Amino acid sequence: MLNGKVALITGASRGIGRAIALNYARNGAKVAVNYAGNEEKAQQVVNEITQNGGQAIKIKANVSKDAEVKAMVKEVVQTFGSLDILVNNAGITRDNLIMRMSEADFDEVIDINLKGVFLCTKGVTRQMMKQKSGRIINVSSVVGVSGNPGQANYVSAKAGVIGLTKTTAKELAMRNILVNAIAPGFIETDMTDQLTDEQKEQMLSLIPLHKLGQAEDVANVALFLASEQSNYVTGQTIQVDGGMVM
Amino acid sequence: MSNTFEKVKQIVVDHLDVDEDKVTLEASFKDDLEADSLDVVELVMELEDEFDMEIADEDAEKIATVGDAVNYIDSNS
Numbered sequence: 001m002l003n004g005k006v007a008l009i010t011g012a013s014r015g016i017g018r019a020i021a022l023n024y025a026r027n028g029a030k031v032a033v034n035y036a037g038n039e040e041k042a043q044q045v046v047n048e049i050t051q052n053g054g055q056a057i058k059i060k061a062n063v064s065k066d067a068e069v070k071a072m073v074k075e076v077v078q079t080f081g082s083l084d085i086l087v088n089n090a091g092i093t094r095d096n097l098i099m100r101m102s103e104a105d106f107d108e109v110i111d112i113n114l115k116g117v118f119l120c121t122k123g124v125t126r127q128m129m130k131q132k133s134g135r136i137i138n139v140s141s142v143v144g145v146s147g148n149p150g151q152a153n154y155v156s157a158k159a160g161v162i163g164l165t166k167t168t169a170k171e172l173a174m175r176n177i178l179v180n181a182i183a184p185g186f187i188e189t190d191m192t193d194q195l196t197d198e199q200k201e202q203m204l205s206l207i208p209l210h211k212l213g214q215a216e217d218v219a220n221v222a223l224f225l226a227s228e229q230s231n232y233v234t235g236q237t238i239q240v241d242g243g244m245v246m
Numbered sequence: 247m248s249n250t251f252e253k254v255k256q257i258v259v260d261h262l263d264v265d266e267d268k269v270t271l272e273a274s275f276k277d278d279l280e281a282d283s284l285d286v287v288e289l290v291m292e293l294e295d296e297f298d299m300e301i302a303d304e305d306a307e308k309i310a311t312v313g314d315a316v317n318y319i320d321s322n323s
Contacts, residue, residue: 129284174282
């Protein structure tokens with residue numbers, strides 16, 4: 001479905017980003033695996049792709065630093081010759097009740113989860129405008145739609161990503177660059193492993209499908225949004241949450 | 247100057263699909279050549295490639311007419 005396309009996926013060393021990278025590679029894309037700290041995990045993703053006959057590189061960059069983002073985009077274009085798909089997936093959590101959340105915890109999450117999306121989007125726009133085509137897929141979260149106690153910073157960032165998705169979609173539509181968001185619900189990853197059993201049980205009770213989602217469930221929607229199957233879809237947020245928020 | 251103008255003119259004609267006669271030094275991209283703001287951003291990108299230079303965002307914002315672009319290129323290349 002993505003033969004010959006070049007995809008840059010931020011935060012692709014594990015979790016949802018990793019699943020998207022592997023899925024895109026299986027479908028013929030050349031993949032740039034961005035990571036911030038975990039080089040070994042990123043290398044494992046690259047190895048898994050190349051061992052299966054695909055092409056991949058890993059690139060270290062902090063998505064909240066403009067210079068690092070610019071260098072990353074340059075490296076992708078120099079290595080693979082184009083850049084067709086950007087998946088803004090990199091994200092962190094610093095959960096706490098508002099009463100106890102420090103300014104630094106708020107800023108850090110906004111920097112990575114929201115400003116990072118802006119900088120990466122800005123970074124690839126020039127290349128995609130030249131190509132007169134492109135796909136940008138932003139990984140938001142269902143809590144960006146519903147709100148969630150203990151996550152004021154994360155929810156603000158993820159709700160911001162939905163607004164940014166709509167604006168980017170409108171600005172770039174005339175250049176055939178389609179921009180959509182995915183809002184995953186409760187997906188089994190390192191991020192959700194941090195929750196207690198009690199929290200997990202409580203969340204399950206809120207999910208009509210009554211099971212956790214898998215990273216692959218999100219990756220399949222990301223594949224759809226990167227492929228020609230979604231040529232008439234832009235500015236949308238697709239929830240992949242087992243029906244948790246309707 | 248004239249050489250730069252001819253090159254800029256050609257890029258503008260190709261990119262905005264306008265008649266050559268309309269591309270004068272005084273012509274405003276937005277008012278006379280019917281470019282939208284994204285067209286102007288793209289034009290600046292093409293000029294950067296053609297003249298192998300970087301035009302900072304602050305400077306790019308000041309480029310309103312064909313003459314502005316020619317002058318900028320001549321004084322910065």
